[in-house]
Amino acid sequence: MVIFLNFRQKLGLLKHYGSHKLFHNDLPKISNLYAKQMGNSTKDAATMISEHANRLEISIPRWPSSLNFSYVWLRDHCRCDACFRKDTFQRQNDILSLPLKIRPTYLSHNEKELHIQWPDGHFSKFDFQFLWENSFEGKKHSKNIIKPLTWNRNSFPSFDQIKVPPTVEATRETVEVICPISKTIYGEMWELQADLGMSDTAYTDEYLGSHTDTTYFSEPSRIQVFHCLKQASEGGESLYVDGFHIGEKLYNEDPACYEYLSTTALPGEYRKDGHHFVNVYRIFTHHPVSKKLMQFRCNDFDRAPLSTIPYHEVDKFYMNFQKLVKMLRDQRNEVEILLQPGQVAFIDNWRVTHGRKSFRGTRVLGGCYLGNSDFLSKARVHGLKFE
Numbered sequence: 217m218v219i220f221l222n223f224r225q226k227l228g229l230l231k232h233y234g235s236h237k238l239f240h241n242d243l244p245k246i247s248n249l250y251a252k253q254m255g256n257s258t259k260d261a262a263t264m265i266s267e268h269a270n271r272l273e274i275s276i277p278r279w280p281s282s283l284n285f286s287y288v289w290l291r292d293h294c295r296c297d298a299c300f301r302k303d304t305f306q307r308q309n310d311i312l313s314l315p316l317k318i319r320p321t322y323l324s325h326n327e328k329e330l331h332i333q334w335p336d337g338h339f340s341k342f343d344f345q346f347l348w349e350n351s352f353e354g355k356k357h358s359k360n361i362i363k364p365l366t367w368n369r370n371s372f373p374s375f376d377q378i379k380v381p382p383t384v385e386a387t388r389e390t391v392e393v394i395c396p397i398s399k400t401i402y403g404e405m406w407e408l409q410a411d412l413g414m415s416d417t418a419y420t421d422e423y424l425g426s427h428t429d430t431t432y433f434s435e436p437s438r439i440q441v442f443h444c445l446k447q448a449s450e451g452g453e454s455l456y457v458d459g460f461h462i463g464e465k466l467y468n469e470d471p472a473c474y475e476y477l478s479t480t481a482l483p484g485e486y487r488k489d490g491h492h493f494v495n496v497y498r499i500f501t502h503h504p505v506s507k508k509l510m511q512f513r514c515n516d517f518d519r520a521p522l523s524t525i526p527y528h529e530v531d532k533f534y535m536n537f538q539k540l541v542k543m544l545r546d547q548r549n550e551v552e553i554l555l556q557p558g559q560v561a562f563i564d565n566w567r568v569t570h571g572r573k574s575f576r577g578t579r580v581l582g583g584c585y586l587g588n589s590d591f592l593s594k595a596r597v598h599g600l601k602f603e
């Protein structure tokens with residue numbers, strides 16, 4: 217249940233459905249603002265540009281530290297009309313024409329911009345805002361000041377909600393305000409109710425342990441939407457666990473176990489009706505640059521035969537995996553929500569697990585998935601930080 221308040225406003229959901237419940241803002245907004253302001257070097261009289269052998273060092277009082285740019289990077293990032301198409305945001309220069317040993321012949325700057333003259337007469341100017349936002353050091357700093365707030369049963373934050381008519385069409389209309397619905401083997405919209413003819417545990421009325429979905433896809437679905445269409449006569453509460461909280465807890469209590477589950481790969485599988493998906497993944501995935509936890513994947517039902525680990529490491533795998541699943545099933549980490557007909561839950565499937573308590577009667581859920589790229593694209597457009 218991990219999307220943002222201002223997302224709702226910006227996307228006009230309020231206009232569509234009134235002020236009900238849906239999104240929760242779990243990142244400190246102040247940090248986002250702070251990150252933006254850093255780049256605004258509007259009236260800094262004390263901007264310092266120092267020329268070194270292979271780099272320029274720029275310091276602006278409001279930046280937390282000076283930034284370094286190699287000359288070849290600067291030449292590559294020229295944003296003039298000959299080098300870059302501003303309408304399509306695409307480069308016009310061929311990488312092979314980039315001189316690796318280039319140095320400026322002349323440098324100057326004003327309050328807003330850095331100006332560079334190159335040996336062949338080419339002229340580049342760079343907005344300091346652009347340099348801040350796109351430098352390695354600037355990006356690293358922005359990422360460091362944003363920390364997701366993790367939660368458990370006792371610290372689950374309050375969230376706003378939106379209520380829509382309990383129909384599949386209404387779910388679709390709500391979701392499509394955000395981004396296109398993914399078309400998977402389950403179709404675009406699915407409807408789930410107890411059906412003992414189906415082989416999947418999800419379709420029974422039994423307790424369903426907390427898990428993330430589509431671990432067998434090379435890129436798991438990002439947002440999972442659940443819309444309660446009909447509530448069970450008894451039971452059927454949804455169970456959610458914050459995988460980032462589990463990660464944090466495991467890292468603090470047993471760093472070796474966290475390390476093992478971050479580096480050891482296991483296979484997931486889905487095999488049915490002419491489909492056979494297999495994917496080898498790690499339970500905790502980290503960002504390749506910032507190294508921060510980026511994705512949590514865990515599904516005991518869809519584990520494929522364990523062919524990724526040699527026999528002498530197998531004991532270690534089961535020990536660590538059991539430790540993790542115990543934490544996932546610990547009620548202190550689990551948030552229980554009884555969805556009411558018409559309520560829509562948006563779950564970040566790269567972070568939050570879902571499950572359900574057993575129930576009696578007919579319980580019908582509608583839902584769909586949103587892909588990671590489509591969702592993040594919209595999040596970026598609306599200034600939300602997920603990465």
Ligand SMILES: [Fe+2]
Binds near residue numbers: 418427429
């Ligand atoms: Fe599921």
Ligand SMILES: [Zn+2]
Binds near residue numbers: 295296297298338339
């Ligand atoms: Zn240029």
